[in-house]
Amino acid sequence: KQWYQRRVRVLFLTTGLFDIVGPRYGGTGRTLSHISYIAAYLIEAALFYTHIHEKSVLDAQCHLLITLSGTSTALSLLYLLYYPTSIVASCFYCCLVILHGVWFCEVGFIVLSPFKDSMWDLASAEHAILANVFFCWTFLGIAAAMLGVAVLMNRVYGASSRRMAQDIRNIEIHALLDSE
Numbered sequence: 001k002q003w004y005q006r007r008v009r010v011l012f013l014t015t016g017l018f019d020i021v022g023p024r025y026g027g028t029g030r031t032l033s034h035i036s037y038i039a040a041y042l043i044e045a046a047l048f049y050t051h052i053h054e055k056s057v058l059d060a061q062c063h064l065l066i067t068l069s070g071t072s073t074a075l076s077l078l079y080l081l082y083y084p085t086s087i088v089a090s091c092f093y094c095c096l097v098i099l100h101g102v103w104f105c106e107v108g109f110i111v112l113s114p115f116k117d118s119m120w121d122l123a124s125a126e127h128a129i130l131a132n133v134f135f136c137w138t139f140l141g142i143a144a145a146m147l148g149v150a151v152l153m154n155r156v157y158g159a160s161s162r163r164m165a166q167d168i169r170n171i172e173i174h175a176l177l178d179s180e
Helices: 003-025 027-051 057-082 087-111 125-179
Strands: none
Touching: 003 027, 027 057, 057 087, 057 125, 087 125
């Protein structure tokens, strides 16, 4: 019945195998891993896009947002494939991967609620708009958390590199004084 979910699991299992085997082949392994992830995210997005037809408004909207997050993640990984040293691209990719996983779980609670009395009306356009708002706030929350981590890392790394530079200058000064 849910054949597309099995296909998605097989795709991501394959990408995991590329991650395990890839380091043995150097740069080629990393490229293969990135390409396999791009393919997995795009195929998953295509499968979920075909799932939205003839569904309720809320169900279709939630799956469309999964399609959007999967496609965005694949495109950011494609950018990262060409610019592997970009810190901003790496952080954006991490943010999108987290968004995709969190939204996937949220859709499970919205569409297939584990509780008997679900507050979500699948036929309601207002609830579809509310799902859009949740998606946007989830993205903004994850982006804010990633920004916080980046600022914290900059503070820690920046302070330690400034101390290291000062220590190096002190050692050079002492070496010059000792040589005189």
